[in-house]
Amino acid sequence: MTLRALQHGFRDWLTSESGPLAGRYPAGLAVYLNTYRAQLMACLSDSYPMLVAWLGEAAFAAAAATHIDGSPPHGWTLDAYALDFPVTLDGLYPEDPEVAELARLECGLGLAFVGPDAAAVDPSRLGNVDWEAAALHLAPTFRLLPATTNAAAIWSALAAGERPPPAERLPQAASIAIWRQGFTPLFRTLEAEEGEALALIRAGHGFGALCAALVERLGEEHGPARAGAFLGRWLGDGLIVDVN
Amino acid sequence: MVDRHLFGLGLRKPHYGAFLDGAEPVPVDFVEVISENFMVEGGRPLDVLRRVRARHPVALHGVSMSIGSADGIDVDYLRRLRALVDAVEPLFVSDHLSWSRIGGFNAHDLLPLPYTGDALAVVCANIDRAQEALGRTMLVENPSSYIHLPGEMPEWEFLDMICRRTGCALLLDVNNIIVSASNHGFDATAYLAGIPAARVRQIHLAGHSQGRALLIDTHDRPVPPSVWSLYAAALERFGPVATMIERDDDIPPLAELLDELALARDIASDRERRAA
Structure with a gap:
């Protein structure tokens, strides 16, 4: 397997638990999968503390898990991963628009925190x-x-x-x-x-x-x-x- | 080249007050920061970094360069890191022998590489590009890993090869050697013996946890005896280096980390006394 093929296989494992690596190295792959998901979950909960308080931890974790399943990270900075979460919330809470608006407000405050001086x-x-x-x-x-x-x-x-x-x-x-x-x-x-x-x-x-x-x-x-x-x-x- | 032992700590939020506003500078020779936390446009993070830099030499330690990616290194990442390097004039710039991005996906984790000729060519090309973009020599850190991928050489030989081909230097994480040696069943002292001693500039010390089947590189507890023991052996081989305690979770009061750093100083002093 070439390096490129291996790396695509790793991506498939992390994002869908499928691909050529599935079933091999079970203990090690479980560690990487756990770290991947835990890291993204922590990124979202750290970025949206008021939303966690508003939804409650269980509902927030369920929404975050949906986002992680449907929106793998792309940017080099982990902070960028939180930016698209409001779009997922639009779909999850169509009757509760305050949820996504609260998220967009938190997201905007986070961007302002590290924006240009x-x-x-x-x-x-x-x-x-x-x-x-x-x-x-x-x-x-x-x-x-x-x-x-x-x-x-x-x-x-x-x-x-x-x-x-x-x-x-x-x-x-x-x-x-x-x-x-x-x-x-x-x-x-x-x-x-x-x-x-x-x-x-x-x-x-x-x-x-x-x-x-x-x-x-x-x-x-x-x-x-x-x-x-x-x-x-x-x-x-x-x-x-x-x-x- | 480090001509004397240096001892540092990672800058973590609970200790900002002591590092920024303490009546006296914290007694360390340098401070290491996570590069990506400061690769931002402005605001408080850069102010913190400016103030720390006014008191201490700073080492930039990255987690997102992805030097093992078959896709190469993100150009925007290198541009921003170069801007940070120019602003900080760091003691070292380091990242890991690992990868995180492929095909537009970024795992934000330090994923393992197979130690093959294919991977060696990719890693060396990426390090060449990074060193050219940064205008300086990089330090590459040995990772901890949980999968042993089929390869053509052991990790230490791979590290030796990339040093030879790119001129990069090494950040040796002693805890990562212990973790990977346990997980993959190799001899940690053989690993040390295979490392090109003249290329080691910095050492990381940290703690780990026992998972269900594997040791996990958690950085959430004090440096354990196994790591101290290998650290002493490492100093015998490498001589003066910059040593740093890396603690990322369950961060204790600064005084506890300084006490741990004092242990590192004692080991280095003991080695120097015996050498004299």
């Missing part, structure tokens, strides 16, 4: 900015997740060691902004209008375009004021790392 802009240095032409640069760790449930409130309660609220659908679709300030990943639930405003900025539109969009929606009197309020909030959140 960038210091928030100092608002006191923005005195001479031409706001009509200004481009706003969001933190490189920024991401926006759609939210249809109170997964964010569930996460916050679990993280604080409090009894989480029952899962419920939000009255209106919203979004969750995730970013990192210093070394701490943060998130905030946004109403639809602010989420759309941040999506506009993320797409490369400047503050002038944001004002125009809000004027169109809210009129000349309220549009610029809303844009200014958003900007003030984002600066306070440390979401903006450059203005030029």
Whole structure:
């Protein structure tokens, strides 16, 4: 057997307990299989501690086992293995969308934790900015997740060691902004209008375009004021790392 | 080349406070970190590494290079490791004589190789590529294994061959020798005798557990007498090396690991006294 054939055989053993190695080296192969599955299980439970708390250990382990069976790891970093778990949860919990949303929130916080460094802009240095032409640069760790449930409130309660609220659908679709300030990943639930405003900025539109969009929606009197309020909030959140 | 004995510990989260913020640096000659934990874009992990590096020489020890893969080494992996090497200027860069990726699959485990000419060609080509990408000599660590695949030479001869062909050096894990010798029925002292002494730069010491049929390389308990005994024999053969206690689970207080490291220092001192 060539090295390549042996390695494909090992992959088949680990992912489906089949292939040319099955039945040979039973004690040794059992050790490798146990290590493989235990490593992936630990990766998932370490990546989703609040989801473990929400589902309970047994249900989480069952969901993780389904993921391990159906989605073998591909990336060189084990951390990447956790990223696709929410897709498996979509399929396992179609009637409980807070489960996958909670997972996507945890996943986003994990990505922000090791994302690129960038210091928030100092608002006191923005005195001479031409706001009509200004481009706003969001933190490189920024991401926006759609939210249809109170997964964010569930996460916050679990993280604080409090009894989480029952899962419920939000009255209106919203979004969750995730970013990192210093070394701490943060998130905030946004109403639809602010989420759309941040999506506009993320797409490369400047503050002038944001004002125009809000004027169109809210009129000349309220549009610029809303844009200014958003900007003030984002600066306070440390979401903006450059203005030029 | 290490011209004197060095003694180090692995950096593990429970000990971050002591290594980063202790009034005095932890009394070790170097700190070993798992490379992949710091091959990230930013955030706290890199800050931790920068602060540790400000106090100690750092050895980068990898688990994901997959130098035995018939598919070669992941290019993105090498690029990121090179960036880390440039940032840290490490004492050593090491990974294992094993493989983990094939055909887009990655097992995230140190899987065994058959010691054949086919495997030797693959491993040497991969080490050549890695050393070129990293701009430095790598250390290759002997693995512990639970399957003895049919081959054409013993593991120590395979290690000797890759050193000769690639110019790489060795990280000898004494515990892994004990584990594999027990699992595959070879003589640990014969293994030591077959290792090219001039190529050994670093030694790992660790503990293992008895599984149902095999010894398992668990790194979850103190270094056992069998490993200490083989370590003493290893120092007789290899002379000054960098020794490190590798503990990954059930991590005890730092003082306990420093006590274990003191045992290694005593064994090295004893050997030097006798040599003098």
